[in-house]
Amino acid sequence: MYTPLSPSDLATLIDEADRAARRLHRKLALPAADLDDLRQDLLIDVICRLPGFDKRRGTIGAFAGIVLRNRSSRIAIQHHRQRRARGGTVLSLDAPVAGSGEPLGCLLAETDGLAAWHGQDRDTQADIQTREAVQSALARLPEADRRFCCALAHRSVTALAAEGFGSRSSLYRRLADLRHVLTAYGLGPCWDDLAAA
Amino acid sequence: MFMGKTPFITVRASRPLSEIEFCAWVAQAAPGDRLEYHRGYLVLDTYPLFSALDDKARGELARLAARAFWAAEQGLVHLVQARVGPDRFAYIAVARPKPKAAAVSLSALLLDAQAA
Numbered sequence: 001m002y003t004p005l006s007p008s009d010l011a012t013l014i015d016e017a018d019r020a021a022r023r024l025h026r027k028l029a030l031p032a033a034d035l036d037d038l039r040q041d042l043l044i045d046v047i048c049r050l051p052g053f054d055k056r057r058g059t060i061g062a063f064a065g066i067v068l069r070n071r072s073s074r075i076a077i078q079h080h081r082q083r084r085a086r087g088g089t090v091l092s093l094d095a096p097v098a099g100s101g102e103p104l105g106c107l108l109a110e111t112d113g114l115a116a117w118h119g120q121d122r123d124t125q126a127d128i129q130t131r132e133a134v135q136s137a138l139a140r141l142p143e144a145d146r147r148f149c150c151a152l153a154h155r156s157v158t159a160l161a162a163e164g165f166g167s168r169s170s171l172y173r174r175l176a177d178l179r180h181v182l183t184a185y186g187l188g189p190c191w192d193d194l195a196a197a
Numbered sequence: 198m199f200m201g202k203t204p205f206i207t208v209r210a211s212r213p214l215s216e217i218e219f220c221a222w223v224a225q226a227a228p229g230d231r232l233e234y235h236r237g238y239l240v241l242d243t244y245p246l247f248s249a250l251d252d253k254a255r256g257e258l259a260r261l262a263a264r265a266f267w268a269a270e271q272g273l274v275h276l277v278q279a280r281v282g283p284d285r286f287a288y289i290a291v292a293r294p295k296p297k298a299a300a301v302s303l304s305a306l307l308l309d310a311q312a313a
Contacts, residue, residue, distance in 0.1 A: 135300035140271075150306050180264060183220035184273060191221040195208075 005050070009060045016061060017043040020068035028079055031095040031103075038075070045071040137185035145178060209233040209287075216260045219290070223273050226292035234265055235288040236281065265290055272296045 005013075021039035030038070046067050053063045093105030100107065138146060151160055157175070161168045182188055207230070208222065214234050222232050235258065241247040243259045250258065265288070268274045274290040281287050 131303075132300070134303050136298070138301040138303060138306065139298035140296070146301070146306060150309075153307055180216055180220045183217055184223040184264075184268060184271075186224040188224065189217065189221050191218070191225040194218045194221050195210075 005060075012061050013046055013064050014043065016064040016068055017046060020065075020072055024072045024075060028076060030079075033094045041075065042068050042071055133186045137182055137187045140185050141181070145181070148174065148178070207231040207233070209236075213254065213258065214261055215257060216264045219261055219264055219268075223268050223290070223292065226274075228292055228294045230292040232290045232292075233287050234261060234290055236285070238284050238286065239288055241284075262288075 017039055020042050021035060024042075025035045025038055046064050049067050053060060057063075093108075094103050096102065097104050097107055138149070141149070148165070151165065152175075155163075157168055157171045160166075160171055165171060166174070179188065210218075210233065214232075219232070219234055226232065235242070239258075239262055242250060243255060243262060245252075245255065248255050265274070265276055268290065269276045272293060273295070274292055277289050277291060279287040279289060
């Protein structure tokens with residue numbers, strides 16, 4: 001049964017959510033910046049469950065305590081699961097690194113970033129070199145091949161064939177040829193790697 | 198005062214080269230570098246009736262020869278031959294300075310393609 005909230009009830013909810021957030025924050029050893037997020041998550045969960053509050057069965061403080069305990073437990077389980085998946089360490093960019101006052105985000109090199117996590121060993125210099133190689137290779141391509149490359153940036157070979165660029169087989173032949181042309185212009189496998197293989 | 202000599206690098210592959218390997222060499226070669234991309238008699242080696250190569254190797258050699266000719270047409274290499282014996286030649290690509298071309302922005306091209 002839904003009961004309208006008085007200002008004092010609301011203050012109780014906020015206090016309970018604050019206490020629960022601080023407790024969970026301390027237990028999980030989270031960065032300071034995560035406290036507000038936790039408090040907000042917990043408070044929203046309590047408010048969403050208010051329609052289930054029945055004042056005949058107990059005080060609103062007791063109701064909030066049970067809801068917050070359950071929600072805290074779920075957050076903790078989820079947090080531990082994520083931490084295990086990442087080798088048992090906290091990966092927040094805001095988390096200070098042991099032995100240094102700086103947060104992790106300020107100390108990470110570009111090669112340690114998300115791109116590197118996904119197997120892309122990129123840095124600014126490599127990006128610039130790739131961009132220059134692409135611009136240089138594009139400049140040497142005939143106009144028709146440039147248009148073909150642009151078309152392929154947004155559409156599949158099947159879509160291009162449907163739009164009248166040619167049959168699928170001729171488009172794939174053209175792609176295979178383009179692969180060699182771009183390699184000769186510096187956008188492809190490295191000779192040293194191929195020779196070593 | 199003595200002028201220093203540029204140490205040109207000559208590569209002779211220990212196995213038959215593929216088309217993509219040739220292209221990779223072209224991209225990386227400094228002007229004057231040389232690559233022996235085939236040894237034999239190219240016209241006969243790519244001709245089905247006379248070639249001692251199997252179909253796959255002959256096809257790969259034909260593609261390699263066509264790509265070498267393409268690279269020469271694009272001004273990327275010089276193609277020369279050296280006689281190494283009776284009816285036997287070394288086919289050599291000599292890298293040329295890369296032709297200059299004004300850079301073209303990929304983003305501009307993509308925007309133009311979308312606008313069209």
